[in-house]
Amino acid sequence: MAFSEAIRRRSGIRTAAVGLISTSVEANRIVQSDQADLVMFGRAYLADPYLPRRFAQELGVDVQWPNQITRERARPTR
Ligand SMILES: Cc1cc2nc3c(=O)[nH]c(=O)nc-3n(C[C@H](O)[C@H](O)[C@H](O)COP(=O)(O)O)c2cc1C
Numbered sequence: 001m002a003f004s005e006a007i008r009r010r011s012g013i014r015t016a017a018v019g020l021i022s023t024s025v026e027a028n029r030i031v032q033s034d035q036a037d038l039v040m041f042g043r044a045y046l047a048d049p050y051l052p053r054r055f056a057q058e059l060g061v062d063v064q065w066p067n068q069i070t071r072e073r074a075r076p077t078r
Contacts, residue, residue, distance in 0.1 A: 004036040016040050024055035 004015040017036035021027055027039040045051050056063045 001030065001035055005034070008034070008036065014038070018042065024058040027055060028059055 001017055004017045007013055008015045014037040016038040017030050018040040019042075021030070021039055021041060022044045027041075030036050030039050041051060048054065053063060053065075
């Protein structure tokens with residue numbers, strides 16, 4: 001995180017932070033406090049492919065479902 005913040009502040013280059021970030025609150029805090037422009041996830045995303053959607057919900061952000069998923073959800077259950 002220190003590298004991301006330092007590079008961002010001194011050069012103006014946009015940076016991403018990654019590594020041991022596992023909660024929505026933590027990810028949001030990193031972006032809101034200007035430590036990085038983007039937060040990325042490795043293992044947490046592998047464990048939960050819906051991670052961005054879950055985090056958005058936890059943070060009260062309304063995100064659009066991809067068409068492919070809404071199409072499937074609209075199908076009647078057999
Ligand atoms: C299965 C797997 C594959 C990865 N492949 C790459 C890769 O190709 N290039 C890379 O820079 N980092 C790769 N990483 C490292 C991740 O980008 C990340 O730095 C690391 O997993 C720490 O973040 P995390 O705590 O969110 O998992 C990989 C990590 C995992 C678990």
